[in-house]
Amino acid sequence: MAADLRALILSNVDSAIKHNELTVKIVLYLVNHHNERDVGNIADQLLNGLEKLVEEGELVEVEYALPDSNYRCRSIYFPKGTELRIRQNPQATLGMKIDDDKVQLIKGTVHILEEGLPLCGFTSHIPSDWPPGHIWVGLGEKDKATCPECKAAMAS
Ligand SMILES: [Zn+2]
Numbered sequence: 001m002a003a004d005l006r007a008l009i010l011s012n013v014d015s016a017i018k019h020n021e022l023t024v025k026i027v028l029y030l031v032n033h034h035n036e037r038d039v040g041n042i043a044d045q046l047l048n049g050l051e052k053l054v055e056e057g058e059l060v061e062v063e064y065a066l067p068d069s070n071y072r073c074r075s076i077y078f079p080k081g082t083e084l085r086i087r088q089n090p091q092a093t094l095g096m097k098i099d100d101d102k103v104q105l106i107k108g109t110v111h112i113l114e115e116g117l118p119l120c121g122f123t124s125h126i127p128s129d130w131p132p133g134h135i136w137v138g139l140g141e142k143d144k145a146t147c148p149e150c151k152a153a154m155a156s
Contacts, residue, residue, distance in 0.1 A: 005049050013059055016082075019050075019075040050077070060084070108135045112142050112150040120149030 005026075012025055026046055030036040053059040060082045063073040078084075111118035113136040116126050123129075127136055137144045145151055 005045055006053065009046070009049055009053060010058060013077045013079055016076055016078050019077065022046075022050075022077060108133045110144055110146040111136045112145045112147070112154055113138055118147070118150060119153040120147050122147075122149070 008026055008029065009022070012022055017025075023043060023046060027036075027039055027042050030042055031039070036042055050059065050061070054061045054077075058080050060078040060080065062076045062078070062084065064076070065073050111120060111122070111134060113119075113127065117124065118134075118136060122134070123131075127134075142151075142154055145154075
């Protein structure tokens with residue numbers, strides 16, 4: 001990535017900015033001030049640049065999927081050092097999933113696991129074979145469970 005594109009990205013992410021907004025700002029800037037004509041090429045370089053900056057820890061990226069467009073994720077970028085907190089109805093529990101070293105926040109029911117199986121018995125499979133939307137905690141963390149059946153089984 002050219003040094004000036006890198007600096008340009010960083011100077012435009014001085015607070016939260018949506019991916020689309022950032023792209024439009026940078027493309028317009030390069031077209032108007034640097035007489036760039038190859039918009040497709042700028043967009044490609046920008047994508048690579050953003051990915052690299054996130055990898056290097058210079059930017060924080062949050063991906064989200066809106067309920068009406070679940071098929072694809074959108075992104076918001078934040079400056080380095082941004083602390084993220086998520087507030088929503090506690091019933092819509094967020095779990096953490098670590099995939100290829102990437103931490104993903106997922107919505108899901110939190111079950112209590114005992115000897116590899118959920119206490120509520122919603123499935124007879126081990127967690128790696130569970131459907132999406134189900135995560136677990138061990139007995140030691142049972143207070144974090146949100147599955148009512150698991151909690152009832154624990155109490156009985
Ligand atoms: Zn359960």
